[in-house]
Amino acid sequence: MTEPMTGIATTQVTKAYPGSERPAVDDVSLHIADGEFMTFLGPSGSGKTTMLSMIAGFTPLSAGSITVDGREISRLKPHRRDLGVVFQQYALFPHLSVARNVAFGLTQRKRPKAEIDRRVGEVLEMVGLSGVRERFPRQLSGGQQQRVALARAVAYEPRALLLDEPLAALDKRLRDQLQREIAHMHRELGMTFLFVTHDQQEALTLSDRIAVFNEGRIEQLGTPAELYERPGTLFVAQFLGESNALRLRPGEVTIVRPERVTLHTGTESVAAGQQRRSATVTDVVYVGDHSRIWLRYADGARGCAVLGAGTTHEHRPGSEVVVAWHPEHEAVVPDAEGNPK
Amino acid sequence: MTAIRPAGKPRARAHWLLLPAAAVLLVVFFYPLATILWRSIAEPEFGPGNYLAVLGDAVALRVVLRTLGTALIITAVTLLIAYPYAYAMTLVGRRARGLLTLLVLMPFWTSLMARNFAWYVLEQRGGVIERAFAAIGIHGVTLLGSVAGVTVAMVQVMLPFMVLPLQNAMLGIDRGLLHAAGSLGAPRPTAFLRIYLPLSMPGVLSGVSVVFIMSLGFYITPALLGTPQQALVAQVIGTRVNDLLDFPGAGALGAVLLVITLVVLALLGRVAGPVGASMTGGGDRG
Numbered sequence: 001m002t003e004p005m006t007g008i009a010t011t012q013v014t015k016a017y018p019g020s021e022r023p024a025v026d027d028v029s030l031h032i033a034d035g036e037f038m039t040f041l042g043p044s045g046s047g048k049t050t051m052l053s054m055i056a057g058f059t060p061l062s063a064g065s066i067t068v069d070g071r072e073i074s075r076l077k078p079h080r081r082d083l084g085v086v087f088q089q090y091a092l093f094p095h096l097s098v099a100r101n102v103a104f105g106l107t108q109r110k111r112p113k114a115e116i117d118r119r120v121g122e123v124l125e126m127v128g129l130s131g132v133r134e135r136f137p138r139q140l141s142g143g144q145q146q147r148v149a150l151a152r153a154v155a156y157e158p159r160a161l162l163l164d165e166p167l168a169a170l171d172k173r174l175r176d177q178l179q180r181e182i183a184h185m186h187r188e189l190g191m192t193f194l195f196v197t198h199d200q201q202e203a204l205t206l207s208d209r210i211a212v213f214n215e216g217r218i219e220q221l222g223t224p225a226e227l228y229e230r231p232g233t234l235f236v237a238q239f240l241g242e243s244n245a246l247r248l249r250p251g252e253v254t255i256v257r258p259e260r261v262t263l264h265t266g267t268e269s270v271a272a273g274q275q276r277r278s279a280t281v282t283d284v285v286y287v288g289d290h291s292r293i294w295l296r297y298a299d300g301a302r303g304c305a306v307l308g309a310g311t312t313h314e315h316r317p318g319s320e321v322v323v324a325w326h327p328e329h330e331a332v333v334p335d336a337e338g339n340p341k
Numbered sequence: 342m343t344a345i346r347p348a349g350k351p352r353a354r355a356h357w358l359l360l361p362a363a364a365v366l367l368v369v370f371f372y373p374l375a376t377i378l379w380r381s382i383a384e385p386e387f388g389p390g391n392y393l394a395v396l397g398d399a400v401a402l403r404v405v406l407r408t409l410g411t412a413l414i415i416t417a418v419t420l421l422i423a424y425p426y427a428y429a430m431t432l433v434g435r436r437a438r439g440l441l442t443l444l445v446l447m448p449f450w451t452s453l454m455a456r457n458f459a460w461y462v463l464e465q466r467g468g469v470i471e472r473a474f475a476a477i478g479i480h481g482v483t484l485l486g487s488v489a490g491v492t493v494a495m496v497q498v499m500l501p502f503m504v505l506p507l508q509n510a511m512l513g514i515d516r517g518l519l520h521a522a523g524s525l526g527a528p529r530p531t532a533f534l535r536i537y538l539p540l541s542m543p544g545v546l547s548g549v550s551v552v553f554i555m556s557l558g559f560y561i562t563p564a565l566l567g568t569p570q571q572a573l574v575a576q577v578i579g580t581r582v583n584d585l586l587d588f589p590g591a592g593a594l595g596a597v598l599l600v601i602t603l604v605v606l607a608l609l610g611r612v613a614g615p616v617g618a619s620m621t622g623g624g625d626r627g
Contacts, residue, residue: 058520078523085524091517095539108526156526 006034006069007192008055008160013064013074015050015216023062024050026216032160032194037186039195041203042213043239049164051213052196056085056162068159079108084153088165090145092137098124098148099133105156123151126185143174150185160192167202179205200240204228212236229329231255234336244295244303244323246277253335258306260329263293263315264322274324279303281315295323381592391593401577401594408574409601411488411563412556415495419503419552420545422496427507427544431514445504448497457565460494461485464566484566491567495559502555503548510544550609554602574598 009031016023025047032038040048053059055066057078066074073081084105092101099120106116124130127147137145146166153161163182167175183206186193197203203210204224212219212227212235220232231237237245237255244256262270270276282302283294293315295303305323307313315321381391395401430441448456463469464484474482484490514537522532560575567573572580574594581591 056520056524058523077528078520079526079528081524082526083524085521087517087521089515089517091515091521093518093521093536095536104522104527105525108531152525162524 007036008032008194009067010051010055011065011067013051013054013066014062015047015054015059016062023047023216025054027064028216028218029064030211030218030221032192035190035192037183037193037195037206037208039197039203039207039210040213041197041200041210041239042219043198046213047216048196048198048211048213052162052164052194055194056083057081082159084156084158084161086146086149086153086161086163086166088168090137090142090149090169092145092149092152094137097134097136098129098140101137101148102152102155104152105158109156111156119155123155124148126188127151127181142170143178146170146178147181150182154185154189154191158191160194163193163195165196165198167197167199175202182206204240212239214239228257230331231333234333237331237333242292242304244297244301244305246297246301246303247299247335251335252332255331255333256303256325256329258292258304261303261305261323261325263305263307263313264324265314265319267322270322270324273327275327275330276322276324279321279323281317281319281321283317284315293321295321297323377588377592378596381589381596384589391589392596394590395593395597404572404574404577405597405601407571408557408598411492411573412553415492415499415556416549416553418492418496419499420549423500423503423507423548424541424545426500427504427511430504430508431511442508445501449501453498453561456498457494457562460490460497460562460566464490464493486566486568488567488571491563491571491573494562494566495556498562499552499556502551506547506551507541507544510541510547514540546609546612550606553605557598557602 009029011029013025013028014023015025028047028051040051042048050059054061054074057073057076061074064074065072068081068083093104096104102120102123103116106119111119120133121130124133127150129144129147129151132140132144132148137148140148146169150166166182167178170178179202182193182195186206195203195206207224209221209223210227211221214235220227220236222230222232227236227240231240231243234245234253234255237243237253242258244258244261246254246256248254256275264270264276267276277297279295279297281293282296283292285292285294289309291307291309291311291313293305293307293313295305297303303323382389384391426441426445430438433441451459465471466483466485468483468485470484471482474480484493518536518540519529519532522536523529527535558575559573560579563571563573564576564579567576569576578591578594578598581587581594
């Protein structure tokens with residue numbers, strides 16, 4: 001394998017804290033291509049934030065190396081890495097005005113004053129906050145503060161932007177809106193984005209590729225569609241979206257996504273060649289644009305089916321149904337119990 | 342400053358809660374203060390005579406200047422010791438922080454007299470300090486009876502008044518800001534100077550105000566550990582009251598000290614104003 005020259009590459013990166021039984025990050029190698037939107041997704045404690053922190057330079061590595069465009073950076077101090085970082089708690093300097101916050105990185109790089117002024121104006125306009133240059137961070141809403149933090153982190157055109165759960169402190173509506181703005185910024189700037197989140201919806205919506213972290217390792221790396229349609233492990237299948245996880249053969253689990261199954265009241269309407277299993281409806285949830293039918297299979301496994309809006313159905317909690325799907329929509333993963341990880 | 346306060350009735354009712362404190366202050370503080378100021382202009386005859394005497398008295402002026410200088414040195418030394426100490430307190434774990442707080446509060450729990458006599462014993466000729474210096478080859482270090490001896494003892498007393506406001510301000514500083522500064526290209530010294538130091542300024546200013554003003558009025562420590570030749574204002578006032586029975590003259594000198602104190606407070610307030618105003622909650626609460 002040849003060493004990738006552009007983008008961010010990590011090679012066998014490990015972080016072990018003294019006194020803890022397993023490493024926080026365990027032998028992680030991956031390559032983030034130039035201009036890519038990469039997301040580290042995982043539950044808390046999975047190592048995704050530690051990984052970002054090591055790339056940013058806030059946490060020293062126990063082993064391994066990190067390169068940016070082929071240049072080894074893992075022993076450089078954060079201020080020499082030329083990366084932008086956006087924090088969950090904004091981390092704006094409270095004693096500096098918005099303009100001086102945004103100018104901070106440019107001032108450190110000793111750019112001429114005229115250029116700083118122009119650039120501050122440009123990035124504030126990009127995040128739609130031209131009118132608040134002279135305000136102080138505490139005078140802004142949470143969403144505005146995070147926009148200023150985004151502007152500050154891209155103002156000096158760093159090599160890549162690292163975002164550490166930037167939307168986690170915001171309420172749902174702002175989160176959706178900023179999600180779209182971040183996607184827009186990524187397209188506009190063409191910059192490499194590394195985004196850390198525990199929110200699978202966020203990861204699926206924004207990313208070119210997602211690295212799913214679990215217990216310090218990358219469980220699976222792929223495009224959102226690959227991870228959703230073809231999960232490689234039971235953990236990925238269960239962490240990303242809902243699924244029908246059926247143990248049809250010993251040692252493996254068959255995953256079928258809720259959109260891929262159809263419900264029938266008898267076996268007559270099931271097309272030939274389709275897989276079928278009987279189940280009991282446990283709950284029916286109407287969500288406007290679709291309905292979710294929660295199921296329990298004969299072996300006790302739980303599952304779910306999604307019916308589009310306008311589908312009339314007679315399913316009620318307690319009714320018996322036949323669940324059918326096409327074999328090509330199955331993903332077969334190793335059973336976690338027979339496969340220690 | 343912009344915080345929403347309950348308006349109207351509850352606020353009006355709260356005034357009554359201040360009544361006991363106001364009554365005590367009126368009787369034991371403002372009444373004596375007014376008496377002293379009145380006597381300083383009314384005796385022995387009405388007029389600014391006592392003040393002209395103080396301002397025309399070279400010795401009195403020298404004492405005032407020496408007091409200001411000593412207070413300045415004490416404040417500076419206390420700040421230099423307290424700042425790293427308070428900073429360390431914000432970095433360590435909860436248990437170690439408790440221990441460090443305990444150490445710094447210890448002087449509060451010992452009586453002033455006991456502490457001063459302890460320093461007397463340490464600083465005297467042939468005392469522990471002199472012998473310790475002699476052991477490393479520096480002879481003749483007797484702190485007792487010198488400005489240095491007074492300064493050392495007063496710095497110890499003043500330390501908690503500097504450490505506590507500093508630590509309070511520093512605990513309110515998000516250490517993530519230093520990471521942010523680093524990621525933006527600032528080396529650690531720059532991040533400290535541009536971000537941490539300005540954000541800790543409210544603590545510095547309140548510590549400096551308290552220590553400087555308290556140092557101006559110190560009486561027992563300089564009386565016990567210093568010499569009459571290097572007396573500070575409080576000692577001179579004491580001499581005028583106790584030995585010379587010159588109440589009006591003492592009052593005038595006291596008034597001069599009060600004016601100096603108020604001027605210093607006003608100047609520090611002017612500096613603190615813009616710093617405090619741009620802070621998030623921390624500055625307002627502190």
